[in-house]
Amino acid sequence: METLVYLARRVLQSLVVILIVTVVVFCLLHALPGGPARGILGPQATAQQIASFNHEQGLDRPLPVQYVYYLGTLLHGDLGTSYTLNEAVSKLIEQRLPKTLVLTVLSALVGLLLAIPLGMWQAVRRNKPTDYVITTLSFVAYSTPVYFLGLILVLVFTQTLHWFPSQAPQGDTLAQVFADPVGLVLPVVTGAASMIAVFSRYMRASTLENLSEDYVRTARAGGARQGAILFRHVFRNSLTPVIAMLGYYVPVLFGGALVVEQLFNYPGMGLLFWSAAQSSDYPVLLGCVLVISVATVVGTLLADVVQRIVDPRVKAGQA
């Protein structure tokens, strides 16, 4: 019951945040140089052409009215029409989003599965050679631009070793994507690299902090061995702050997808966003922004809920 009330409240809060996002997106739409008309009709259009376009599209009405109208179309799943592809933005996103989700979720999973044990291991081996080596690699991975790292991977694993293809799976459906798992390797690794770097740092810091907590000493005084202390106590306690960070990491993942998809020619949302930006296709751009914002809000919500489950103090409002 308590949990339901909490969920309802959090979902409502999230809806408010999304509403604010729509306001921002709407304002951006109208802050375009020359307005949307100039964007569509191009620099050669006459003032008369622009005026008649604005009238047709309802763009000459007061902004609040337009916003309500915009919100109404949003609720019907209508994100507008692409200027260049002549297709509904919602349709484009519907096609592309699952593929991007495959890429980002896989990257995140691979990233976390490597980062968490790596971080713990570093904490245990603190200030020993292994710690220094991993720390150095983390900083390299974190400070290398994603596209550069991708290019190096292609150079090594495609050009030299011929292990993996330089192109991601090209199919339109998920089934086709999964039919070519080898093609996914390099894009996923490229996407996961910075995640591994960042989250192994979080996990290392969090584990170190927990290792110096009093409860570890109590467990040790009770005769617990190092392994039991790490996996029974320190692991869970160290993981909770890392979970909280995950929600905020969603936009970073999408940002990474933007580069990775372009690099490996993987037709997901990132590539859609990229080409829309190249051709000033504003309805597509803003549609993507909206979707990513919603994904971020949902990600944060999920992280909060998971944390509530893992840490009973959160539920009681004690932490």
Place this chain on the structure above:
Amino acid sequence: MKETEELKVANILEVEDLGVTFGTDTGDVPAVREVSLHVRPGETLALVGESGSGKSTVALAAMGLLPSNARASGRVSVDGTQVVGAGEAELARLRGRTASMVFQEPATALDPLTRVGAQIAEVVRNHRSVSRAEAAREAVELLRRVGIPEPERRASAFPFQLSGGQRQRVVIAMAIANSPGLLIADEPTTALDVTVQAEILDLLRALAADSGTGVLLVTHNMGVVADFADRVAVMLNGEVVESGSVEQVLLHPEHEYTQRLLEAVPRLEVEAPVVESVPREVAGEPVVEKAEPATPEGEAVVELRGVSVRFGRGPGAVQALQEVSLTVRPGETVGLVGESGSGKSTAARVALGLVAPAGGTVSLFGRELGRTRGRARRALLSGVGVVLQDPVASLDARMSVGECVAEPLRMHRRGLSAAERRARVAEVLERVRLPRELAGRGPRELSGGQRQRVSLARALVLEPRLLVADEPTSALDVSVQRTVLEVIAELQGELGFACLFVSHDLAVVQQFAQRVVVMRAGQVEEQGPTMTTLLRPETEYTRRLIAAVPVPDPVMQRRRREALRTGVTA
């Protein structure tokens, strides 16, 4: 400490020539030197000393729990097993079975994400191959033994759902899970209220007596020593300077340091069941001679009338203060006592204007605080100085001592030139007996007692008419506490400010305050002249509070405990 070979074998803990050195960035720091001591089954050895004396290091060395930068030498044997130099696997077999430990801070000693029953069961299963279900049953049984009500239900509680005293009981349950021969208790009651302290000490005593467990009790509290220990070893700068039976060490100390230490301990004067058990020269004079309680006249410097404070909203709201009225008159010291959560600090904050009361009125120097705004309010509040408990946290580490002390001048005496400010800072530093050269140093370079005197200098730089001191000495060693209290009392004589003195320590309040206000659960339980209220309390609560304070005299403390048990209040 000459033992026959036969007795030596029987010792559950045997420490010989123990040395511990900590390797730090700036070189090796010796913490413990040539310490030898022993604990026999069924007896309690108290290891006493001030902070930095190395007493906790000895305790950790006995468990093989020293931090990784420590190097130990000498011999420590627990039930015949050599601990110094032993491997982790061997130590793990020992810990929690042959020797176990109870720690100071029950708030952090338990894993916050694991249910307490599971944490106890884990210790059981660390050493005995019993099923999960059986271990869980044992955990419930252990919770019952340590006096947790409804142990079946509490076993599935998380640590944050228990009070401090209950958490400490859980830690004790973990410690006795495998009936160890040796129990090491490192300041087990320091973080607890006196009444809870008395309960925990009773529990430990009963458990040790039942099972013949030897106890190594590490503490700074001489009252606890008198209450609990059979023998005492006194540590100073990493060495044992004196050891012997509790009566011998506490009543007839031989070493000059032990004498000084005992003299500095504030003693609660009680209507003892038997007089003259304390030799004059040991009991020592009261820490501070109180100014004559010549019923101070004049307008109250601070007056709380029917003050109520609520924290939070809705069903989770806490009624922190309820209809609290108290008055401090010019020049007098009022002690505000009570257990944690009684609202004493909140009341002090209301007097400081930091917490706005939901009901009632607060007057400072005759003016109602709630009716003043802006500049007038600031001017009014500049007449109040404050000293807080934690000498580390209450000074900005990025400011020099001089800047810390000068800050109130910058706020309230804006007309002063930099040179005048410096002069005032130097003057007030000398008042609190600190050299004026200290102004250029950082607070971190100072000792705890020096820091607390800097806080005092900051509080007094505006020459306030009221000093609010919230547990000003409870983080300090007794000898340091004594100096700080002396400085406050001396300056009170010179400058004539009134003092609202918040403390959990009845002995300190008894020696420092003319009047005392006893608080309980957000309300004033009783108040009156210190010697009346604390010697012949009117309420049962105050009587219990006083009875729970252990006095640092083993003979008298034994009588008081007997009296308490038989229902006669001492």
